[in-house]
Structure formats: structure tokens, C-alpha cells
Amino acid sequence: MKVIAFVRKEQGTGASRRLRNAGQTPGIVYGGSDAPVNISLDHNALYHALKKETFHSSILDLEIDGKVQKVLLRDFQVHAYKQLVLHADFQRVDAKQAIHVKVPLHFINAEIAPAVKLHGAIISHVLAELEITCLPADLPEFVEVDLTNIEVGHSIHLADLKLPKGVSAVSQENLTVATASIPAGKVEAEAEAAAAPAAATPAAPAADKK
Structure with missing residues (x-):
């Protein structure tokens, strides 16, 4: 499964709120030898992907600004009563490491x-x-x-x-x-x-x- 994301430069609560108001979900990708990268994802695409069982237990192709890397969904947060994904965490995987x-x-x-x-x-x-x-x-x-x-x-x-x-x-x-x-x-x-x-x-x- 493929996930499209973009590098997120603005940080903080206010920036995340503006991002969500624009139909985006803040996230992060970490692990491996590269530094963690803050990302943003299309909210509706992520919301519907989270409903699929395979999205939670499959190796995903995460494309960030045209570069694809293998990741796992590690965590996500949703609003207490709104149909709103607040944040998503992805971990890079190495083909040679369990x-x-x-x-x-x-x-x-x-x-x-x-x-x-x-x-x-x-x-x-x-x-x-x-x-x-x-x-x-x-x-x-x-x-x-x-x-x-x-x-x-x-x-x-x-x-x-x-x-x-x-x-x-x-x-x-x-x-x-x-x-x-x-x-x-x-x-x-x-x-x-x-x-x-x-x-x-x-x-x-x-x-x-x-």
C-alpha cells in the first residue's frame, strides 16, 4: 500500500491546528539511520486507509516529496468524538532486520x-x-x-x-x-x-x- 506525504516545516500546536483545518494530518517518520522527519498527509485518504485491516499490519510504501521508503504504521491518534485523525507515526524498516x-x-x-x-x-x-x-x-x-x-x-x-x-x-x-x-x-x-x-x-x- 502506498502513502503520499510531504515534509512539514512548521511546528507547534498552532501550526498543527492550521494543518488540520486545511484537510491535512500531521505525522512523523522515524527509525533507521536517517533523522526523524515531520510530515503531513491528506486527512481523508489517511482516514479511509485506517479503516483497512491491512494498513495496520503491512509494510507501506511512504512517498515523501517523490522519494519512497518502506515503513510500518506504529501509532495514530484520533479525536475523542469527531471523525478526525490527529496524528500518525510511521517507522522505517530495514529489509535485513527483524x-x-x-x-x-x-x-x-x-x-x-x-x-x-x-x-x-x-x-x-x-x-x-x-x-x-x-x-x-x-x-x-x-x-x-x-x-x-x-x-x-x-x-x-x-x-x-x-x-x-x-x-x-x-x-x-x-x-x-x-x-x-x-x-x-x-x-x-x-x-x-x-x-x-x-x-x-x-x-x-x-x-x-x-
């Missing part, structure tokens, strides 16, 4: 999992994203979590995930990624339904004495 980045988890095959198909269980997503380390060229847009074999009362853990080649999880703990459980209300309803026929069965009449 990066740490959070990527989204995509959960697949829940509908055919035994827990769901046979028992109507609910799959709870404990994690929504995973922090990984890899070279920039190996960065995946997302990591899949296959729920095909999950049973009721069981969980998917970090060790169960098949990470792409060249990708490692940053965490050394075997984190819980997803769980399968029967909703409490459904368990109670099934218990009541099972007990109802027994309670409704009339007692057998006593034999008449002759």
Missing part, C-alpha cells in the same frame, strides 16, 4: 467444529491479534486460527497455531487464543427440559383390595 508487529487473527471453520455443530457451543475469541517477529518480507497480513477440531470445554493455544514460514510469536507463554463452551442459559434450559417429563409422569394407581 521487526516486531501485531497482526490480526482470523478465525476459520467455526461452523464445522464439533463444539458448534454438535453441541451449539459458543467460540470465545480470547485474543484478537498476535505480536510476532519476522523479517519485513515475511510479514503476514494476518494469522489464521483453525477451529475445525475444537471440542466443548477445550481451548486453542498459541502452540496450536501454524505460523507462516519465518514468523515467530514474541510471547514465550502458551497463551489461550480461543475457547469453546456451552452458554449457561442453554445448560439450564436443557436440564429443566430433561427434568420436566419425569415430574409430569403420573403415579400408577394403587391396586384395589378385594
Whole structure:
């Protein structure tokens, strides 16, 4: 994905306010051997790009005054109640140096999992994203979590995930990624339904004495 930016010479709160009023968003690009550079970006283009999942977990081509460099989106700030991006931070990446980045988890095959198909269980997503380390060229847009074999009362853990080649999880703990459980209300309803026929069965009449 490509991002167009321009060098921002004016600094300070007043300059940033004027920039935003003109439809621009202030930002900065840092990292690598070059000095940090203050930049400005088209607000509407940035606002819509931020809605795309891949924009947050992909190597971006940042073009500043005609020169392109590889970067990652590292942070951004939005207004508390307005649809306004206040600032964006980008970090330069080196093709030969590993990066740490959070990527989204995509959960697949829940509908055919035994827990769901046979028992109507609910799959709870404990994690929504995973922090990984890899070279920039190996960065995946997302990591899949296959729920095909999950049973009721069981969980998917970090060790169960098949990470792409060249990708490692940053965490050394075997984190819980997803769980399968029967909703409490459904368990109670099934218990009541099972007990109802027994309670409704009339007692057998006593034999008449002759």
C-alpha cells in the first residue's frame, strides 16, 4: 500500500491546528539511520486507509516529496468524538532486520467444529491479534486460527497455531487464543427440559383390595 506525504516545516500546536483545518494530518517518520522527519498527509485518504485491516499490519510504501521508503504504521491518534485523525507515526524498516508487529487473527471453520455443530457451543475469541517477529518480507497480513477440531470445554493455544514460514510469536507463554463452551442459559434450559417429563409422569394407581 502506498502513502503520499510531504515534509512539514512548521511546528507547534498552532501550526498543527492550521494543518488540520486545511484537510491535512500531521505525522512523523522515524527509525533507521536517517533523522526523524515531520510530515503531513491528506486527512481523508489517511482516514479511509485506517479503516483497512491491512494498513495496520503491512509494510507501506511512504512517498515523501517523490522519494519512497518502506515503513510500518506504529501509532495514530484520533479525536475523542469527531471523525478526525490527529496524528500518525510511521517507522522505517530495514529489509535485513527483524521487526516486531501485531497482526490480526482470523478465525476459520467455526461452523464445522464439533463444539458448534454438535453441541451449539459458543467460540470465545480470547485474543484478537498476535505480536510476532519476522523479517519485513515475511510479514503476514494476518494469522489464521483453525477451529475445525475444537471440542466443548477445550481451548486453542498459541502452540496450536501454524505460523507462516519465518514468523515467530514474541510471547514465550502458551497463551489461550480461543475457547469453546456451552452458554449457561442453554445448560439450564436443557436440564429443566430433561427434568420436566419425569415430574409430569403420573403415579400408577394403587391396586384395589378385594
